[in-house]
Amino acid sequence: xxxxxxxxxxxxxxxxxxxxxxxxxxxxxxxxxxxxxEEEKLRAFQLFLLALGLAFCLSIGLLMLVLxxxxxxxxxxVLILGISCAAFLGASIWLAFGLKRAVQRPxxxxxxxxxxxxxxxxxxxxxxxxxxxxxx
Numbered sequence: 633x634x635x636x637x638x639x640x641x642x643x644x645x646x647x648x649x650x651x652x653x654x655x656x657x658x659x660x661x662x663x664x665x666x667x668x669x670e671e672e673k674l675r676a677f678q679l680f681l682l683a684l685g686l687a688f689c690l691s692i693g694l695l696m697l698v699l700x701x702x703x704x705x706x707x708x709x710v711l712i713l714g715i716s717c718a719a720f721l722g723a724s725i726w727l728a729f730g731l732k733r734a735v736q737r738p739x740x741x742x743x744x745x746x747x748x749x750x751x752x753x754x755x756x757x758x759x760x761x762x763x764x765x766x767x768x
Contacts, residue, residue: 657752665745694720 698716702709 661745661748661752664748668744 698713701712701716705712
């Protein structure tokens with residue numbers, strides 16, 4: 633009878649250790665997920681600012697180029713403006729299709745968190761397999 637309380641104590645202690653380990657692992661994974669979410673937010677904002685700056689500078693540069701060509705070749709101004717308009721509309725259509733393709737492309741978010749959880753699951757299965765093997 634004296635072994636039963638000791639056995640219960642060690643079982644309870646093992647369960648406490650298991651719960652503490654699971655909570656610590658969960659906390660670590662949540663912190664990693666939060667870090668990845670913050671990084672993705674900053675990356676998206678940086679990409680937005682870069683794209684906005686690029687679009688602004690490119691549009692001003694192209695407008696100035698069309699004005700320059702129109703003034704330089706004043707006799708052919710209608711032809712230059714027509715060709716420029718067609719080129720801009722063509723580029724807009726091409727970019728719209730590229731944007732649509734980029735939005736539809738699936739991207740796996742939280743790769744690091746998922747790989748860490750897969751590794752945890754693999755280790756947990758290995759640990760369960762090790763504990764089951766000696767009992768048989």
